[in-house]
Amino acid sequence: MSEGSAQTQSPPLSGLRVIDFTHVLAGPACAYFLGLLGAEVIKVESLDRGDAMRYRGGTDSERAEAGMSTAYLTQAAGKKSIALDLESSGGKAVMRRLIETADILVENHRPETMTALGFDEAKLQEMNPLLIHCAMTGYGRKGNMENAPAYDVNIQAACGLMALTGTAETGPLRTGAPVMDYATALAAGFAITAALHQRNRTGQGSFVDVSMLETAFTLMSSTITDFLVTGHSPQPRGNAANSRSPGAGNFTCKEGTLSLGVNEEHQFRALAKVLGRSHWLTDARFADRRSRKLNSTALEALIAEALLSRTADDWETAMIENGVPAARLRSLPESLALEQTAARRYLHRDVKSGLQLPTLPFRIGEIAAHVPAFSPPRLGEHSAEVLAMLGYSAAEIRALEALGVVNEPLANRSSTATSGA
Structure with missing residues (x-):
């Protein structure tokens, strides 16, 4: 199948409608991913300011002040935005009609919030028995923490991951990105x-x-199993690999840092060859995995010494050519500039704004890339369009706007906000 013919196929989630009643990062990202796979995504936002992430996150204050922060833009493309007052009866009626026409509702509000709005899981099922209602919360339903508010940083602290990250000297560290x-x-x-x-x-x-x-917990599965089986509470190990192999970890080179993942016998043999240390293979201290583990301090010192003779860039090329798992430590800009990143088309350039945005980490079939259908929307940019799609007449839409149930079309409002997308 050619790339051109693959691109003409319908995306896997075509024909499905997603109501994105989410905020911040996790929920909007989920809806964004569904949209990249072909679903129609309608983002429901509060009437006054919308998704709070519009105004925070990232380092571009001008975009944030305009309600189009880089954190918001990351997972907003391909969505239609409707701004509703869900405290009003009219706003609730619009939301009900949206839900009745939807295949999927994605929301990340506390259960008590959904109940107060009249959209708890039982009532949603009554409204639409075919609905897939996905609720994303910090701790999940049931239990004494089901209504506890939580952000990524709170979960990193609560799950035990931070206690594993860093060293005894640094103390617990959160990851540098909101991975949760x-x-x-x-x-x-x-x-x-x-x-x-x-x-x-x-x-x-x-x-x-x-x-x-x-x-x-799922991201820490093997660590959890090891603790449950052995009773050994995991300790922070800095940059050492989970395998605890002396050939796995980060090593300083003549220039830069190299990450090695030498865990198997054939990999150690290849490492010795690349480093010009074939005599290690007949050294009783390093003859097998058990011996290497017993003499790990000596072996790590020898590997570190050998790697100082060349740059991390040189070593990475030589290691990979010989089947040794290795990677040079790169900054984010360097990693995004890799030929491999370009070949995979992970970054999508928005036609309207020229901005580059992340997409999906996989491909289905031979499609070259999964990309959003259109640019990130301003708050309520599609309110009138969505209402018309739901069957509201032009007069009914004007009445809802006059009552403040939905926002007026952007063209009817004065705005000093500069273009953020």
């Missing part, structure tokens, strides 16, 4: 597609309960 948010978004997308498959078999919708805490 995006991992939860991926977990939710996985769960939603499974629920859709179930609906195809049963003809019934379902409630999908996604926990950020359990997502964090």
